[in-house]
Amino acid sequence: MKTTTTVAPQVATAGAFRATRRRRTSRSLVVTCSLAVAVCALFVLTMMVGSFQLSAGEVIASVLQLREDPSVDFVVRGLRLPTAASALAVGLALGAAGTIFQQLLRNPLASPDFVGINSGAGLAAITGIVLLQVSGVAVSALALAGAVAAALLMYVLAWRDGVAGYRFILIGIGATLFFDGLIGYMLTRAQLSDARQAMHWLTGSVGQADASELRLLLGALLLLLPTAVLLQRQLRALELGDDTARALGIRTELSRAGLLATAVVLTALAVAVAGPIVFVALVAGPIANRLLGPATGGIIPAALVGAALLLTADLIAVHLLPTALPTGVVTGAVGAPYLLWLLATTNRQGAGG
């Protein structure tokens, strides 16, 4: 009797578990592919609209250099491609970095926007604009350095026999308040025109990208996104807490440092290219989870969601509003209600934060 009862459910279990896995795999495949298609479509769309309307065919032909048409090439490759590519790259980077932060620190609020990295970049950039009177690439370089320095500082300050997630978040919030205070001071010291330039930078805009920074970000993405995907396995184990992760054979501090470094570099480069654009990193992960099913935490889908969000925000900021505004204004105005909706609809437990 015993043998029959153990065999029968085993077959059923195996079936149920395999079916679950298969369903999930195919769902994530379908979602990821649709997202990729949507991102491509948006990418082309942002290059079609504007004062000089183009067809999808013309844009694609020009980008892929299939046809020679100087006027179209000028508009597409010269004017619109840099902005579109920067929206795409920044969105990918922010989406991936955001979801890594949230999972690693086990807190849905812990996106790089709110734990000091953006503020560190902002302070460095504003100091450059206001005190050193620099602009262009120098501002980006300063922002990059500021973001990395802020992350290192927070990591060191949070280190005490390892870096506990909650301590990193708290230090990050403290750092944000600190940097924001200094940014405010810098703004009062500035000439009004500098202050305006600084505010514009602080809001974040994909249109301000410089070709060399953009190339750097694209190169980094080619390197770091695969790294992030490779580290995803470690991330999934770390999500279960340090004890369980260690029991599963993870070198927790090393994995955490690697994941943090990946996310920080992605964020820093994104901030250097487009300024601190809020909310994309915060909501990309949760939206991807909504599409894929709870706690799936895919880095690639989150990155794609980030890109889709930013491309859409750029379309709205540049073409739909009466006066062109920085992209960050739109992501903030659209992201906030979304987060509120998320809060209202998910019955969140007190857990996780």
Added chain:
Amino acid sequence: MTRLHAEGLTLGYDDQAIVTNLDVQVLDGKITMIVGANACGKSTLLRGLARLLKPRHGAVYLDGKALTEMSTHEVAKVLGLLPQTPLAPDGITVADLVARGRYPHQGWFRRWTERDDDAVTRALDATGTADLVNRPLRQLSGGQRQRVWVAMALAQDTDLLLLDEPTTYLDINHQVELLRLLRKLNAESGKTIVVVLHDLNLACRFSDHVIAMAEGAIVAEGAPTEVVTAELVEKVFGLACVVVPDPVAGTPMVVPT
């Protein structure tokens, strides 16, 4: 020498040593339960055995090699652990959680295989959680949730399994159910199991070997029928009692006087 043992082990947090100079042999293929009053160092010892705590002095040996000299990946294939309060991401499903126990058997590029499927299936079956696979962990009862965590540790497919107070927050029925499950796993696959347990009566009933600790030292160890006496309970827990045979199993049962 057993597969897992410690020599001259001293463990502690910050500046404070909790467990000093212990020699422990974990009997192969048996269920060992560590008992003792609150804050006697029993969880610390378990964490040391599972290499969650680095020894101050001495060492823990697994198959003759010091744990600190082995790669964490290697250890994780042989030695599993269920912490006292494991954490789960919000909304995670049972299938996803149990599957994460397969981590040590996958490599950088070798992803999910048939063998992983089989191991997860066995773990789900053994714990009776197969019909829960699509449910979010959050919606389960305390007893179900604990069985799912055990399933995750089982999916890791290790010869040795350490559990830190797995019956906390469970009612008596689910406590017994979980301990029966551990007995079954031990009987069917010869797994070596170490459990830190609060309840002395349950420990006597379900273990082959008890280790009684007080103030960071081992006071007594051996088969429950031989070791657990009124004097020992007085010494370890400070409780005056008589020890009578359990009416069902005949194992020692502590009755306070």
Added chain:
Amino acid sequence: MSSSNNLARRASALGPGLAVLCVLLALVAFLSVTLGSRSIGLPEVLRALGNLDTDGSINSTVTLELRVPRTLLGILVGAALGVAGAILQGVTRNPLADAGIMGINSGAAVFVVFAVTVLGVRGAGVYVWFAFAGAIAALVLVYAIASLGREGATPIKLALAGVAVTAGLASVTTGIVMTNVETLNELRFWQVGSLAGRYAPVLTGVAPFLIVGLIASLGFGRALNGLALGEDMARGLGQQVTRTRAAAFGVVAVLAGAATAACGPIVFVGLVVPHVARFICGPDYRWILPYSMFLSPIVLLLADVLGRVVVVPDELQVGVVLGVLGAPAFVGIVRYGRLSEV
């Protein structure tokens, strides 16, 4: 036994401790009146204070019309921020609860911007009222959003809602500011939280609110002690948790709203000082509240004086000084972990 003795000893020391703080506050206030980029001798200050009427000299005018109102405002605003922080941390049982984190500054900022651009309002004395309204609106909005759902306003939902509202409102603010340079100019000075330049009219405007709020806040000690044991326990002890919370939030909204309106966003005081008070008094809110009330203005005035003295003849805004000084204190609290004991 010995611990209850300790507690008794501690409690008996707390009363005199408060008196010591009073004296300290008086000293700091005196410093604040005398020190500044224009150094005024002690006799002159005393003479000006004694006459309570300007004799026409620049020094007595500075003392009576600038320094004294500025100091009084600093005391009131400091006390309000400290007490509001302590109450918020108690009510939400969240060691990092802070009016700033809950979106109060962004609410105030958006209303100020609105007043300047749309209504064409100018001058600190007038847009205080808009900032006040905006701060309260933001707090109420955040609290209402966080209360959605079955389990009510949990700490994490409060924080999330605060962040969301802040970001949303900040976008609106930036959107307006980017298209209107003059508004940017008004806003950026309001935003660093300076005590400079807005004394008498602001003081008379917000003082009644601050004083009433401060007096009302002292009644919350017992209720907060109950809430500290958890909502269920507080209910078990016969408290009306929902009503207590709503009332506490009302007081916080008035205190923090008026303070923010008067001086712009001043960070860290509301966050750090209650922790210091808790460190001194232990977990009893009946003591934490008055200690926060006296400690905060001491800290605020010291920061203000420091900002005036460090870069003579310029001055550093008090928000900047507090940011620089508060960050290490905050890091210390986080690292040496007394945070869990709220």
